[in-house]
Amino acid sequence: MTTILSVKNLTKQYGAFTAVAGVSFSLAAGRTLAILGPNGAGKSTTLKMIYATTPITNGTVQINSIDVQRQPRAAKQAIGVVMQDDLLATTLTVMENMIAHGILFDIPLRQVKERAHSLLAFVGLTNYENADTTNLSGGMRRRLVLARALINKPRLIILDEPTTGLDIQSRHVFWHQLNVLKQQGVAILLTSHYVDEIEALADNVAIIDHGQIVAAGSTTTLAQQLAAPSLEAAYLRVTHFDERSEQIDQTRHQ
Structure with missing residues (x-):
């Protein structure tokens, strides 16, 4: 291995x-x-x-x-990191949080969006892409943090x-x-x-x-x-x- x-x-x-x-x-x-x-x-x-x-x-x-x-x-x-505090940007939507995190890794915008759509589907948040993070349940927020941590593969x-x-x-x-x-x-x-x-x-x-x-x-x-x-x-x-x-x-x- x-x-x-x-x-x-x-x-x-x-x-x-x-x-x-x-x-x-x-x-x-x-x-x-x-x-x-x-x-x-x-x-x-x-x-x-x-x-x-x-x-x-x-x-x-x-x-x-x-x-x-x-x-x-x-x-x-x-590395992808999921900390105890989710540190989600409350002024951004679910998709915008994904994109903002991808930009930190210098991933091209088009590629970030493609990965974000795929990862949100993976964690079951496809229908919440345009939702404010403040409207998510605790479980949804943790799933979003996991998806965000995977944006850089x-x-x-x-x-x-x-x-x-x-x-x-x-x-x-x-x-x-x-x-x-x-x-x-x-x-x-x-x-x-x-x-x-x-x-x-x-x-x-x-x-x-x-x-x-x-x-x-x-x-x-x-x-x-x-x-x-x-x-x-x-x-x-x-x-x-x-x-x-x-x-x-x-x-x-x-």
């Missing part, structure tokens, strides 16, 4: 604080890797270094054999908590579209707090805690490797979650 993403000894420091400490992993075409971890564990910081919005302190990231530090613009051409899609706040039906629609992309050979890197989402989408999972990968393996076998009854139980074990301590701490703050 062709390696689309290679991350080696990735480190991020803010003064004396180390947010990410020597993280390494790789991702092949048509595969999905999920990063699971507590809030503040370093997940989002890791993603931001990969898509070149946060400087790397140490280590390397290569996307489609392009070094992110040396050629950030070229690397971004191979990326080899890698990065998703940071992509279905937070969506209802069950909208989540399943979103999952279906991601699985179609996988079948087309797109590599997918995602973070999620939903274990069922990771089990539905990911081939492999890396559990990160305090900036380090503390466990990694196949989504279907990692729990067995850690002698845990489920992936969720394995996650709680390796992140040293103590339910009794959490309950005591909450009681003190009531």
Whole structure:
């Protein structure tokens, strides 16, 4: 399989604080890797270094054999990003949002429009091309953000908590579209707090805690490797979650 993403000894420091400490992993075409971890564990910081919005302190990231530090613009051409905040332009229509995003990649206008029509059909928004984004439901907005992220035909899609706040039906629609992309050979890197989402989408999972990968393996076998009854139980074990301590701490703050 062709390696689309290679991350080696990735480190991020803010003064004396180390947010990410020597993280390494790789991702092949048509595969999905999920990063699971507590809030503040370093997940989002890791993603931001990969898509070149946060400087790397140490280590390397290569996307489609392009070094992110040396050629950030070229690397971004191979990436589509779906962040927690959709950042849609509320003064533009659905189609105008697509076109504006395509222009950022220097794609000719005629080509952008053709891709936009095709991608909006892919996510089921053909009938909403001229709609204001403020009139879209939460699920529709997430589908629009996904379509927008595909305008440059990326080899890698990065998703940071992509279905937070969506209802069950909208989540399943979103999952279906991601699985179609996988079948087309797109590599997918995602973070999620939903274990069922990771089990539905990911081939492999890396559990990160305090900036380090503390466990990694196949989504279907990692729990067995850690002698845990489920992936969720394995996650709680390796992140040293103590339910009794959490309950005591909450009681003190009531």
